[in-house]
Amino acid sequence: MVSLNRRQALRAAALGSTALMTAACGSPFASGLAATPLEPGQVAFWNLWSGGDGARAQTIFERYRAAHGADSLEATTLAWGSPYYTKLSLSIVGGRPPDVAVCHLSRLSNFARAGLLTELTPSTLAGAGIDGTQFDAAVWRSGLVDGKAYGLPVDIGALVLYYNTDLCRRAGLLDASGRLKPIRSEVAFRAALAATVQAGARWGLVSPVIADPSSNWRIFDTVYTQMGGPPLLGGNGTRITMDDRVAAESLRWLRDLTTAKLSPDTATDVTSVSLFAAGQSAFLVHGAWQTPTVTDAKVPFSLAPIPQLFGRPAAFADSHTLVFPRKDPAGDPRRALGFAKFFLENTDVWAQGGSLPVYRPVLDSAWFRGYEPVASTTPTKDIAIYDPPAWYAGAGSAMQTLAGSQVALARQGLAGPDEAVRAIRDALAGYAATPSPL
Template identity: 90%
Template sequence: MVRLNRRQALRVMALGGTALATAACGSPLASGLAGTPLQPEQVKFWNLWSGGDGARAQTIFERYRAAHGAGSLEATTLAWGSPYYTKLSLSIVGDRPPDVAVCHLSRLSNFARAGLLTELTPQMLAGAGIDGTQFDASVWRSGLVGGKAYGLPVDIGGLVLYYNTEICGRAGLLDNGRLRPITGEAAFRAALKAATGAGAKWGLVSPVIADPSSNWRIFDTVYTQMGGPPLLGDDGTRITMDDRTAAESLRWLRELTAAGLSPDTATDVTSVSLFASGQSAFLIHGAWQVPTVTDAEVPFSLAPIPQLFGRPAAFADSHTLVFPRTDQDLRRALGFAKFFLENTDVWAQGGALPVYRPVLEGDWFRGYEPVASTAPTKDIAVYDPPAWYAGAGSAMQTLAGSQVALARQGLAGPDEAVRAIRDQLAGYAATPSPL
């Protein structure tokens, strides 16, 4: 059993956002805490991909094994969210990490500042035939920590606008089969009303109930478009939210449901099913729902989130490949990472945008519609602010998103919800980072 001192234990809990005991009582981890025999010729890769993402990743894994040998890769899939990050941090602190691991870009700075990742110097990357110019510039810059690289971005998955082409066609919203550009909230509201007039029960659906993360994403998008600064500043030690803008964002979101243009009872699952069954003309959700909507055989296409207010913006996050701190030679691990990036045409079939430029700018992806239509999302992406309690599946997303949901349902007023967000985050901001 790995024994940690108090500082190490606090670091693990902060990075994972869950109790250390949860990780300690989990199943044995391949090539980690279980002390399995090391195979120097084998790359050990940890990820959190299940479902469709897991199937696409498995395709890439099999391609790698076919090229490098059946025993060349040991891929371990762990539970998404805080349990994954707790186990990853525990494995690194306990000196039994994988060679390569997946980390959301929104969590990357936490691991890097805690000294748990290997810095990827230009010389190190050059040895594997990789350099920063091979990645979309905006995503690459977003992943730097103190100007240094600690991860290789795989994709960008953000909020996008799904639209039913049949309903929108009847409503006069299409031009040559594609959605006409929508600029401004008045034009957006008019489009929703036109869609309901063309037979849709709802103009727009998006998750509201039992899904704090989705509520955070749509709030962060609207709030940023309205000109709101990041909620947190100085690495999470200050709450920099503009309360007036935050309340106005919630007020606008509530108006959509109060006007009957969007349901306030949709969950993650029902929001997708309402769109997939043709009951809604539009769906705002993550790009990762593309396979589900495609399987439903509803006529649809995609567009970036419209600019409704002063600044174009859409919530986004990215998967990155990181390399836990080690004194081992990383050439084999970097070789696997480059192979994975070169095969992100497979990954893009899940809806996310590849950010490795040879794939992103290649003929295949340029013609891969409707996903290719969302490419501008990478230029308007808004990531979570850096903080030890922020990022994918974090306390910040859960606390803020829960209040957003109450406001969207009319169960809390906009000002009341904003005060609750500020009050609940204040304790985290006042707590010194344990990293």
């Protein structure tokens, strides 16, 4: 195993936001610290996709192998979240990284600013027939770090609004084409929930509350931002810029939905989807990635972007990006970029998981424009909000866990809104005061 100096070890642990020992005690993994040499012409690709995403990724992998040879790709799937990011950073600082890896856009700046990724200059991309204009402009801009590109965005996975078409029709909420009529205010939204309960729904709305800090964070961040709240963090995580008043008001509004008996405060990630799939709730607020599960349940449903209930349209989102770990000495990037381009060209497969493709040849295709109900969420790309940059923020991070846990308590009535906001500020203060170890 390649030995790491203390700074390298701290950097890897910080990027993963987990204990270094957790990663070090795992079994050896391909193309990493205990890697074996790759076959000539083979691309090593690391990802964190399991379940349905893993199956769709495997379809793309097999297409690539069919086009380039059975041994052209070594794809390695690792555990989602902090363990994945710790192992990825360890492989880079240890000098044995994969050629290409998946990185959430919300974590991209951490890796880029730590000097662990290869910059994708216009000339480098041009050599593989790739250009920034081939991607949705808003997502491409969101992925730039200090104006430079370090990753190729694959998708947008955002909070969306699922609605039961039978219940909403009975409540008079659908237009002549069978789509949800626009909901343009908080008052209209509450009225819509109440109307569906009157029409026979057990609940107007379900969403994860119990034992799911990340979902609570996503919902809170959406409402808080719509109410005009600034990002919770500033200065790359060195300052807490949360507006305490707006944060408390957003928690108060979320709690009011449960006290009004319009939404349960006991749903988990699984039971929220199950209640909707069983036809017991007219609406579900969840990630677009639940679309296959709801589809398989055979419940009559469609999708819509999260409605603008307050002053600013917003919906929490994150994106998978394809990144190219730094290698010393640097090699020829064309093989790795060729695989990345192939993956992007096949994101029609990826879109079947519910997320929006952002590679314009797929996003603008006639196929995707007719791919309902996922295509109905296309406006989400223009209202997407990502986690603020910080070494302790991003997908599966300490910030999401700490803030989301307090949001859950407030939504259950186990903590008052002001109390929860103070706890969020206190929990993040130590991280903000700690210099980035990257």
